[in-house]
Amino acid sequence: MRIAVIGAGALGLYYGAMLQRGGHDVRFLLRRDFEVIAGSGLRVTSPRGDFHLDKVRCFRNPKEMGEVDLVLVGLKTFANDALIALVAPLAAASGAAILTLQNGLGNEELLAAAFGADRVLGGVAFLCSNRGAPGTVHHLAQGPIRLGEFCGGLTPRALEIAAAFTSSGVPCEAVADLVKARWEKLVWNIPFNGLCALTGRPTDALLSHPPSRRLIEALMTEVVAGAEAQNLSAPIAGPAFIARMISLTEEMGAYRPSMMIDRLEGRPLELSSIYGIPLERATERGVEMVRVRMLHALLDRGEPG
Amino acid sequence: MRIAVIGAGALGLYYGAMLQRGGHDVRFLLRRDFEVIAGSGLRVTSPRGDFHLDKVRCFRNPKEMGEVDLVLVGLKTFANDALIALVAPLAAASGAAILTLQNGLGNEELLAAAFGADRVLGGVAFLCSNRGAPGTVHHLAQGPIRLGEFCGGLTPRALEIAAAFTSSGVPCEAVADLVKARWEKLVWNIPFNGLCALTGRPTDALLSHPPSRRLIEALMTEVVAGAEAQNLSAPIAGPAFIARMISLTEEMGAYRPSMMIDRLEGRPLELSSIYGIPLERATERGVEMVRVRMLHALLDRGEPG
Numbered sequence: 001m002r003i004a005v006i007g008a009g010a011l012g013l014y015y016g017a018m019l020q021r022g023g024h025d026v027r028f029l030l031r032r033d034f035e036v037i038a039g040s041g042l043r044v045t046s047p048r049g050d051f052h053l054d055k056v057r058c059f060r061n062p063k064e065m066g067e068v069d070l071v072l073v074g075l076k077t078f079a080n081d082a083l084i085a086l087v088a089p090l091a092a093a094s095g096a097a098i099l100t101l102q103n104g105l106g107n108e109e110l111l112a113a114a115f116g117a118d119r120v121l122g123g124v125a126f127l128c129s130n131r132g133a134p135g136t137v138h139h140l141a142q143g144p145i146r147l148g149e150f151c152g153g154l155t156p157r158a159l160e161i162a163a164a165f166t167s168s169g170v171p172c173e174a175v176a177d178l179v180k181a182r183w184e185k186l187v188w189n190i191p192f193n194g195l196c197a198l199t200g201r202p203t204d205a206l207l208s209h210p211p212s213r214r215l216i217e218a219l220m221t222e223v224v225a226g227a228e229a230q231n232l233s234a235p236i237a238g239p240a241f242i243a244r245m246i247s248l249t250e251e252m253g254a255y256r257p258s259m260m261i262d263r264l265e266g267r268p269l270e271l272s273s274i275y276g277i278p279l280e281r282a283t284e285r286g287v288e289m290v291r292v293r294m295l296h297a298l299l300d301r302g303e304p305g
Numbered sequence: 306m307r308i309a310v311i312g313a314g315a316l317g318l319y320y321g322a323m324l325q326r327g328g329h330d331v332r333f334l335l336r337r338d339f340e341v342i343a344g345s346g347l348r349v350t351s352p353r354g355d356f357h358l359d360k361v362r363c364f365r366n367p368k369e370m371g372e373v374d375l376v377l378v379g380l381k382t383f384a385n386d387a388l389i390a391l392v393a394p395l396a397a398a399s400g401a402a403i404l405t406l407q408n409g410l411g412n413e414e415l416l417a418a419a420f421g422a423d424r425v426l427g428g429v430a431f432l433c434s435n436r437g438a439p440g441t442v443h444h445l446a447q448g449p450i451r452l453g454e455f456c457g458g459l460t461p462r463a464l465e466i467a468a469a470f471t472s473s474g475v476p477c478e479a480v481a482d483l484v485k486a487r488w489e490k491l492v493w494n495i496p497f498n499g500l501c502a503l504t505g506r507p508t509d510a511l512l513s514h515p516p517s518r519r520l521i522e523a524l525m526t527e528v529v530a531g532a533e534a535q536n537l538s539a540p541i542a543g544p545a546f547i548a549r550m551i552s553l554t555e556e557m558g559a560y561r562p563s564m565m566i567d568r569l570e571g572r573p574l575e576l577s578s579i580y581g582i583p584l585e586r587a588t589e590r591g592v593e594m595v596r597v598r599m600l601h602a603l604l605d606r607g608e609p610g
Contacts, residue, residue: 198503199603211602291599297516298504298603
């Protein structure tokens with residue numbers, strides 16, 4: 001499969017590298033790491049074995065990336081103002097499917113409005129990775145990617161993309177109900193991204209502090225209620241799901257979510273996709289996520305989100 | 306009136322200085338500022354006129370302070386473990402009344418359990434002051450002190466103490482319902498102390514940020530509901546009271562509440578008296594202050610409170 005990776009942060013670099021190692025023709029749109037990766041390749045460290053890609057197809061401009069079958073979007077959502085312009089040349093040159101693995105809600109809608117709903121898929125990635133020195137990405141742990149059509153339903157295309165990931169060593173499942181997958185991911189993202197960013201404490205410090213742990217559970221319960229109002233194909237089974245999210249997080253140790261790292265490094269936060277739009281969607285369906293709204297207000301410093 | 310000031314921070318130093326200048330026999334229990342104030346007196350800067358007290362009665366040990374008519378307690382509540390031992394020698398030596406102007410709830414109960422409920426008065430101080438160099442206190446602005454008997458009702462003693470303050474240039478009103486006065490102060494303290502400490506932003510930055518302003522109003526509404534459940538002598542009239550609190554705060558400009566300064570200077574926070582005990586009192590009466598509990602969890606780092 002010919003794949004263009006747009007937004008080559010920790011997620012895009014890792015998945016792109018795995019897909020290339022798996023035999024696919026991967027092309028990276030790069031900024032910060034262009035010189036290093038074009039010159040000496042891309043290095044991945046991982047508990048499952050380090051590897052190095054000597055030759056990596058690097059581009060500075062999406063117009064030069066040629067025709068592809070899949071556009072893989074890993075851009076931070078606070079940069080979504082640039083999203084359409086980055087994807088447009090690739091979408092124009094081909095009938096490529098566009099898969100966004102960005103955080104939160106609203107990304108598929110943005111792509112669908114520009115390129116047509118039937119071109120768009122979305123997915124949630126349970127991935128712990130971060131960027132090291134230029135040209136290096138550290139992979140720490142992963143759960144499966146769950147991806148699905150923006151228009152819903154299981155399609156051959158979704159299954160084919162999922163198979164490309166899985167056969168490249170990235171477990172991936174195609175799901176019929178993308179909305180449900182997105183909200184299930186929010187059950188984790190909303191408490192942990194925000195609370196870790198706000199307090200400067202990693203996940204284990206919060207979970208071992210009883211008032212914070214109760215707050216995490218209360219936030220998760222609100223998000224499940226917001227999710228259940230979205231006409232999901234099946235209920236989430238809140239208490240069991242929440243208990244599983246907490247126990248998975250405990251296994252991750254002193255994890256620093258992406259939003260905490262964004263704040264520590266002075267970047268904007270992905271507030272609109274992880275908080276603003278989910279709050280709107282819940283309110284539209286009559287669910288007030290009181291603590292989620294408070295967390296959003298506490299995180300917001302008037303930055304672009 | 307013979308007055309012992311216990312806990313001579315910005316509040317104790319300022320009120321003690323005003324009472325001494327007003328002709329009262331004031332004795333200060335000092336630690337940090339002892340040498341400087343014993344040697345060269347106490348300086349007060351104020352928009353209402355600076356002044357200097359050349360001779361100040363300073364003590365390091367409450368046992369040496371002699372017999373007094375009033376013990377004025379200004380200790381930070383996170384130091385309440387030491388409160389009874391500090392007051393005990395003064396309470397034993399005389400029939401002194403004990404007035405706590407400390408923040409939040411629970412202070413009168415502590416004193417009442419040790420010295421008898423009929424000895425105890427409490428008050429809320431609307432005071433902007435902070436300590437400068439040793440021997441100097443900066444007075445910025447003040448509203449009236451409102452004080453009352455722990456056992457309730459207007460007594461000659463409460464009126465006499467109020468008159469001592471007022472005639473010394475500190476507006477002071479005796480009230481029959483101390484519980485109401487305490488909760489009304491919490492309507493201000495709970496949002497502003499906590500949010501400013503948590504975000505590191507002064508009051509005006511929060512009020513000019515619409516999501517934070519709405520959060521402040523929501524927190525105040527919760528505290529009013531908690532207050533109304535406490536068998537007050539009269540309702541608080543929430544919306545008008547909240548609007549007045551906000552507009553008074555706007556007049557204060559870029560104010561940094563005491564808890565924000567405590568956090569910036571690495572001191573413990575007054576969490577139990579301003580959050581923990583009010584939350585308990587509300588819950589006992591069936592009122593869940595959801596956002597207040599969340600703010601408490603976010604502020605708590607397991608310090609003594």
